[in-house]
Amino acid sequence: xxxxxxxxxKFAAYAHPSKLVSTQWLAEHRxxxxxxxxxxxxxxxxxxxxHIPGSVKIDWHTDLxxxxxxxxxxxxxxxxxxxxxxxxxxxxxxxxGDKSNxxxxxxxxxxxxxxxDDVRLLDGGRTKWLAEDREITTTASPVxxxxxxxxxxxxxxxxxxxxxxxxxxxxxxxxVRSDEEYSGARTTMPAYPEEGALRGGHIPSxxxxxWARAAATDSTFRTxxxxxxxxxxxxGLAAGDDVIAYCRIGERSSHTWFVLTHxxxxxxxxxxxxSWTEWGNAVAVPIAVGSAPGTAPAPRP
Amino acid sequence: xxxxxxxxxxxxxxxxxQKDRLxxxxxxxNELPELPQKFQxxxxxxxRVIECQSPVFIFVEVDADGAFHLHATAxxxxxxxxxxxxxLAQGLDGLSAEEVLAVPDDYSQSIGLSEAVSPLRxxxxxxxxxxxxxxxxxxLAA
Numbered sequence: 001x002x003x004x005x006x007x008x009x010k011f012a013a014y015a016h017p018s019k020l021v022s023t024q025w026l027a028e029h030r031x032x033x034x035x036x037x038x039x040x041x042x043x044x045x046x047x048x049x050x051h052i053p054g055s056v057k058i059d060w061h062t063d064l065x066x067x068x069x070x071x072x073x074x075x076x077x078x079x080x081x082x083x084x085x086x087x088x089x090x091x092x093x094x095x096x097g098d099k100s101n102x103x104x105x106x107x108x109x110x111x112x113x114x115x116x117d118d119v120r121l122l123d124g125g126r127t128k129w130l131a132e133d134r135e136i137t138t139t140a141s142p143v144x145x146x147x148x149x150x151x152x153x154x155x156x157x158x159x160x161x162x163x164x165x166x167x168x169x170x171x172x173x174x175x176v177r178s179d180e181e182y183s184g185a186r187t188t189m190p191a192y193p194e195e196g197a198l199r200g201g202h203i204p205s206x207x208x209x210x211w212a213r214a215a216a217t218d219s220t221f222r223t224x225x226x227x228x229x230x231x232x233x234x235x236g237l238a239a240g241d242d243v244i245a246y247c248r249i250g251e252r253s254s255h256t257w258f259v260l261t262h263x264x265x266x267x268x269x270x271x272x273x274x275s276w277t278e279w280g281n282a283v284a285v286p287i288a289v290g291s292a293p294g295t296a297p298a299p300r301p
Numbered sequence: 302x303x304x305x306x307x308x309x310x311x312x313x314x315x316x317x318x319q320k321d322r323l324x325x326x327x328x329x330x331n332e333l334p335e336l337p338q339k340f341q342x343x344x345x346x347x348x349r350v351i352e353c354q355s356p357v358f359i360f361v362e363v364d365a366d367g368a369f370h371l372h373a374t375a376x377x378x379x380x381x382x383x384x385x386x387x388x389l390a391q392g393l394d395g396l397s398a399e400e401v402l403a404v405p406d407d408y409s410q411s412i413g414l415s416e417a418v419s420p421l422r423x424x425x426x427x428x429x430x431x432x433x434x435x436x437x438x439x440x441l442a443a
Contacts, residue, residue, distance in 0.1 A: 043355070044418060045327050045380035061419050062319075098378065196420075 002118045003035045003092040011123075013224035015265025019258075020123045020221070021094055023132055030054055036091045040107040041098040041126065050136035052096070052129060056085045056143060060103050060251070064110045075152040078114050082148035089116070089149055096122035096129065100215035106254040109271060113153045121258065127219040158257065160244045160270035162278055165203065166285070166300040172237055173206035174245040176256045177276065181248070182208045184289040197280030201289040203246065205296035207235040211252040214259045227263055237266070246272035246279070304400055307392035307408065314412040323417050330384035332391070336374050347374070348436065350429050355379035357386060359429060361436035368395045371433050381418060385409070385426035389433065401437055406430065 006025040011017040021029075030037055030052065037055035039047045047057040058064065063081055066073055073081065087093060093111065097104035101121050111119045122129070130136070160168070175182050184200030202208070213230055216222050222230075231237050243266055245253040250273025257271045279285055288294030314322050340346055340360055347358035357375040364370065371393050373386035393401055405411070409426035 043379055043381045045323060045330065045384065046378065048324065048327050049377075049380050062417060067416075 002090065003029055003032050008123075010223060014221075014263040016262040018118075019120050019262040021120050022123055023129050023134060026052070026094060026096075026122055026129075027134055032092075034088075034090065034092055036085065036087045036093050037122075038085070038087075038093055038095045038104075038107065039097060039126070040095055040103045042103050043098060046098055046126070048138065050138055051141075053135055053137045053139070054141050055096075056141055058085065058095075058107055060106055064107065072110055072113060072153060075114065075150045078153070079148045079150040083146050084143070086143040086146055087148060088146045089151075091118070093119040094122055095119065096125045098126045100127070100212060100219040100255070101125040102211070102252060102255050105258045106251045109158065109254040109257055112158055113155060114151050115154060124218055124220040131218065158261075158270055160246075160272040162272075162274050162282060162285070163300075164270065165244055165246075165272055165279070168242070168244050169205065169296040169299040171242045171244070172235075173203055174231075174235060174237075174243060174253075174256060174260075175202045175206040175208050176211035176245055176247045176253045177202075177208075178210055179208065179291070181276065182206075183291050184287075197276055199280045199287055201280070201287040202276075202293075203279060204286050204288040204294040206246075206288075207293055208291070209235050209256070211247065211255045214256065214263075221259065221263060224263065227259060231260065231264060239266075241266060242268040244270050244272050246275040248276045249273065250275045304392075304396065304404060306394075307388075307404060310388055310392055311408075311412045314414065317413075319413075319417050322413055326384035326388075326414065326418075327380055329387040329391070330380040333373065333375070333383045333387035334390070336372055340372055340374075347372075348432060350425065350432055355382045357382050357425075357429065359386070359433060359436070361433050361440060363398060363437070363440055367397060369398060369401045369437065370394055373429070381422055382425065385422075386429060388412075389426070389429055393433070398437055398441055402434055404430065404434075 005018045006021040008022045011020050029035060037052055038058050039051050039055045040058045040060060044059055044061060064072060095104040095107050104121055104125055108119050108121060182202045214222055214227060243260060245256045247253040250271055253271050257269050260266045260269045286297045314325060317325060347360050350357045350359060355376055360372045362370040371390045373390050375382045375386055408430060409423050415423060
């Protein structure tokens with residue numbers, strides 16, 4: 001059973017308006033049968049500080065990642081997670097979080113790896129909900145366990161590996177990190193920890209569009225025309241493009257993946273979650289430094 | 302005073318299950334004291350810990366009796382960072398300069414949070430300690 005869609009006018013201009021709900025819609029619908037609200041934050045303690053009544057917490061770090069392999073959880077673990085959170089295969093899941101839904105978008109992307117059909121973001125996330133003085137609670141939400149089926153993860157359509165990036169040269173890449181990370185400038189002082197990459201810079205030919213440009217100051221997504229200006233205008237993407245987005249470990253680029261896929265309607269967008277912590281440590285891959293994208297090397301099949 | 306309190310804090314964390322360790326960290330976050338008035342009036346005295354993803358600022362003080370104090374501020378919406386700052390502010394408070402400098406640099410790795418908290422955040426806590434020690438050395442050298 002799926003919850004009704006939010007008819008908010010702003011959403012109608014997006015490619016997939018059904019992927020967003022407004023704070024007002026959620027305030028009215030949060031008790032609906034078949035709807036599960038999920039909080040997913042960068043700060044792993046925020047849910048405990050206060051959350052939307054009835055919502056459950058999914059922790060990007062401990063719930064969605066495999067504890068041993070650098071990979072996402074498998075179908076059995078996802079099934080166990082969903083079951084423990086009271087989510088069925090038919091549930092409408094609305095995810096919200098801190099930092100303009102940065103981690104909420106990451107969780108949504110992982111739900112998509114498992115083909116969960118009806119998963120949406122709360123436009124404006126935690127920040128907007130709090131700014132509007134809407135109800136929060138520290139009371140744990142009662143959960144009725146479900147029986148979520150074991151669905152194998154399907155990485156191919158929306159996830160890129162390093163070899164996929166090497167084969168992708170000549171098609172658009174979007175680097176969503178900060179300008180300093182993109183150029184390869186080192187900002188840390190001596191004796192302070194580096195981010196864990198041996199080389200700085202970016203993947204040659206990648207356009208720089210820091211992820212947060214897609215968010216307005218109130219943490220909501222920018223309007224369709226603003227997003228068109230950024231991604232089609234400045235970054236030069238064209239309808240039908242096959243795009244790969246990346247960042248440091250694939251979280252910020254999930255946000256951009258959401259924007260390109262669901263708000264702008266690109267059908268072939270993949271998130272390279274290995275991102276800079278893999279590329280910046282990999283042997284014999286090309287790197288460009290400075291603020292210019294650099295030219296695309298020949299693709300390696 | 303000695304580094305007993307830091308050791309106690311470590312043992313308290315390690316005695317708990319992962320989930321409860323997070324709740325203990327939340328307790329610390331709630332206990333982070335407000336900045337003394339003199340720093341609220343002079344934010345320029347505070348040093349930003351840029352390694353932390355959220356805006357956290359620290360200031361180190363050695364009082365007339367030679368006792369160390371760490372003042373820190375971090376936003377309410379960053380409870381993890383507040384928790385780390387609070388552990389250091391409480392655990393280091395009242396120590397001598399020598400005792401503070403002798404605290405292992407990898408203290409943050411030893412309190413059993415690396416499963417529950419991302420490595421980047423734990424490095425933020427190490428950086429807080431590193432910067433506190435550096436400020437202290439600067440102060441002693443001045």
